[in-house]
Amino acid sequence: MSFHRFAVLTEQGESGVKSEEFAALFDADVVFYAPYLLEPLQDKKIALQFLNEVFERSGYPKYTHQFVDNQQTTLLLWEGNLQGPDNRLFTLEGSLALTEGSNGLIHTVISYLRPLQVGALIMKPMIASASSVLPEEYWKTSKPLSTK
Numbered sequence: 001m002s003f004h005r006f007a008v009l010t011e012q013g014e015s016g017v018k019s020e021e022f023a024a025l026f027d028a029d030v031v032f033y034a035p036y037l038l039e040p041l042q043d044k045k046i047a048l049q050f051l052n053e054v055f056e057r058s059g060y061p062k063y064t065h066q067f068v069d070n071q072q073t074t075l076l077l078w079e080g081n082l083q084g085p086d087n088r089l090f091t092l093e094g095s096l097a098l099t100e101g102s103n104g105l106i107h108t109v110i111s112y113l114r115p116l117q118v119g120a121l122i123m124k125p126m127i128a129s130a131s132s133v134l135p136e137e138y139w140k141t142s143k144p145l146s147t148k
Helices: 005-011 044-057 116-133
Strands: 026-033 062-068 073-083 089-100 106-114
Touching: 005 062, 005 073, 026 044, 044 106, 044 116, 073 116, 089 116, 106 116
Parallel strands: 026 106
Antiparallel strands: 062 073, 073 089, 089 106
16 A cells, blocks of 8 residues: 555654655645644644654654545554663554645644653643643643632
Protein backbone atom coordinates (compact mmCIF):
# COMPACT_ATOMS: atom_id res chain seq x y z
CA MET A 1 0.00 0.00 0.00
CA SER A 2 1.16 3.50 -0.78
CA PHE A 3 0.89 5.81 2.23
CA HIS A 4 0.19 9.55 2.18
CA ARG A 5 3.33 11.66 1.72
CA PHE A 6 2.88 12.95 5.30
CA ALA A 7 3.33 9.36 6.56
CA VAL A 8 6.31 8.66 4.31
CA LEU A 9 8.15 11.75 5.53
CA THR A 10 7.38 11.30 9.24
CA GLU A 11 8.55 7.69 9.15
CA GLN A 12 11.91 9.01 7.90
CA GLY A 13 12.41 10.67 11.27
CA GLU A 14 13.85 14.09 11.92
CA SER A 15 15.19 14.50 8.38
CA GLY A 16 11.70 13.98 6.95
CA VAL A 17 9.73 16.02 9.48
CA LYS A 18 12.10 18.97 9.40
CA SER A 19 12.33 19.03 5.60
CA GLU A 20 11.02 21.78 3.36
CA GLU A 21 8.98 19.13 1.57
CA PHE A 22 7.13 18.29 4.82
CA ALA A 23 6.37 21.94 5.56
CA ALA A 24 5.16 22.38 1.98
CA LEU A 25 2.43 19.75 2.58
CA PHE A 26 0.52 22.22 4.80
CA ASP A 27 -1.68 25.14 3.88
CA ALA A 28 -0.63 28.48 5.41
CA ASP A 29 -3.85 28.54 7.46
CA VAL A 30 -3.66 24.94 8.70
CA VAL A 31 -5.71 24.17 11.82
CA PHE A 32 -4.21 21.61 14.22
CA TYR A 33 -6.28 19.91 16.93
CA ALA A 34 -4.01 18.29 19.51
CA PRO A 35 -5.07 16.17 22.51
CA TYR A 36 -2.96 18.23 24.90
CA LEU A 37 -4.36 21.61 23.87
CA LEU A 38 -7.71 23.13 24.77
CA GLU A 39 -7.86 25.27 21.62
CA PRO A 40 -6.88 24.37 18.06
CA LEU A 41 -3.70 25.90 16.69
CA GLN A 42 -4.04 28.12 13.66
CA ASP A 43 -0.38 28.83 13.15
CA LYS A 44 1.52 26.67 10.67
CA LYS A 45 4.94 27.20 12.27
CA ILE A 46 3.74 26.21 15.76
CA ALA A 47 1.67 23.30 14.43
CA LEU A 48 4.75 21.91 12.69
CA GLN A 49 6.79 22.41 15.85
CA PHE A 50 4.30 20.44 17.96
CA LEU A 51 3.92 17.64 15.40
CA ASN A 52 7.70 17.28 15.37
CA GLU A 53 7.89 17.25 19.18
CA VAL A 54 5.24 14.53 19.54
CA PHE A 55 6.97 12.32 16.98
CA GLU A 56 10.39 13.03 18.48
CA ARG A 57 9.20 12.03 21.97
CA SER A 58 7.33 8.91 20.87
CA GLY A 59 9.91 7.60 18.44
CA TYR A 60 9.06 8.43 14.87
CA PRO A 61 5.87 6.61 13.97
CA LYS A 62 5.32 3.35 12.22
CA TYR A 63 2.08 3.61 10.28
CA THR A 64 -0.16 0.58 10.48
CA HIS A 65 -3.25 1.62 8.51
CA GLN A 66 -4.47 4.26 6.14
CA PHE A 67 -8.07 5.02 5.25
CA VAL A 68 -9.12 7.52 2.60
CA ASP A 69 -12.62 8.87 2.03
CA ASN A 70 -14.09 10.76 -0.90
CA GLN A 71 -13.99 14.08 0.98
CA GLN A 72 -10.22 14.63 0.82
CA THR A 73 -9.57 13.18 4.29
CA THR A 74 -6.90 10.60 5.05
CA LEU A 75 -6.90 8.80 8.39
CA LEU A 76 -3.54 7.43 9.46
CA LEU A 77 -3.08 5.03 12.39
CA TRP A 78 0.39 4.80 13.88
CA GLU A 79 2.42 3.34 16.72
CA GLY A 80 5.48 4.62 18.52
CA ASN A 81 7.46 3.68 21.60
CA LEU A 82 7.68 5.82 24.68
CA GLN A 83 9.98 5.24 27.62
CA GLY A 84 8.33 5.58 31.01
CA PRO A 85 9.92 7.09 34.13
CA ASP A 86 10.80 3.57 35.30
CA ASN A 87 12.59 2.91 31.96
CA ARG A 88 9.90 0.51 30.72
CA LEU A 89 8.93 0.91 27.06
CA PHE A 90 5.29 1.51 26.26
CA THR A 91 3.50 1.55 22.92
CA LEU A 92 1.78 4.82 22.16
CA GLU A 93 -0.87 4.60 19.47
CA GLY A 94 -2.15 7.55 17.56
CA SER A 95 -4.34 8.56 14.71
CA LEU A 96 -4.17 11.58 12.50
CA ALA A 97 -7.00 12.80 10.32
CA LEU A 98 -5.55 14.93 7.53
CA THR A 99 -8.02 16.94 5.46
CA GLU A 100 -6.79 18.58 2.30
CA GLY A 101 -8.23 21.66 0.66
CA SER A 102 -8.96 22.10 -3.03
CA ASN A 103 -5.32 23.17 -3.48
CA GLY A 104 -4.17 19.70 -2.32
CA LEU A 105 -2.52 21.04 0.84
CA ILE A 106 -3.36 19.85 4.35
CA HIS A 107 -5.64 22.39 5.98
CA THR A 108 -6.84 20.42 9.02
CA VAL A 109 -5.00 17.95 11.26
CA ILE A 110 -6.83 16.18 14.08
CA SER A 111 -4.64 14.12 16.39
CA TYR A 112 -5.61 11.47 18.94
CA LEU A 113 -3.39 9.46 21.29
CA ARG A 114 -4.03 6.30 23.26
CA PRO A 115 -3.86 4.71 25.76
CA LEU A 116 -4.42 7.64 28.06
CA GLN A 117 -1.82 6.52 30.62
CA VAL A 118 0.91 6.34 27.98
CA GLY A 119 -0.18 9.56 26.27
CA ALA A 120 0.03 11.22 29.68
CA LEU A 121 3.79 10.55 29.65
CA ILE A 122 4.23 13.18 26.96
CA MET A 123 1.54 15.56 28.21
CA LYS A 124 3.73 17.34 30.76
CA PRO A 125 6.55 18.15 28.32
CA MET A 126 4.06 19.09 25.60
CA ILE A 127 2.21 21.45 27.97
CA ALA A 128 5.55 22.98 28.96
CA SER A 129 6.32 23.50 25.29
CA ALA A 130 2.87 25.00 24.66
CA SER A 131 3.19 27.32 27.64
CA SER A 132 6.40 28.74 26.24
CA VAL A 133 4.75 29.93 23.00
CA LEU A 134 0.98 30.08 23.56
CA PRO A 135 -1.38 32.02 25.83
CA GLU A 136 -2.81 30.15 28.83
CA GLU A 137 -6.21 29.55 27.22
CA TYR A 138 -4.55 26.97 24.94
CA TRP A 139 -3.23 24.74 27.70
CA LYS A 140 -4.57 25.74 31.12
CA THR A 141 -8.09 25.31 32.46
CA SER A 142 -9.44 28.04 34.70
CA LYS A 143 -11.16 25.69 37.15
CA PRO A 144 -10.64 22.08 38.15
CA LEU A 145 -13.39 19.69 37.09
CA SER A 146 -15.95 18.74 39.71
CA THR A 147 -16.29 15.05 40.49
CA LYS A 148 -19.89 15.43 41.67
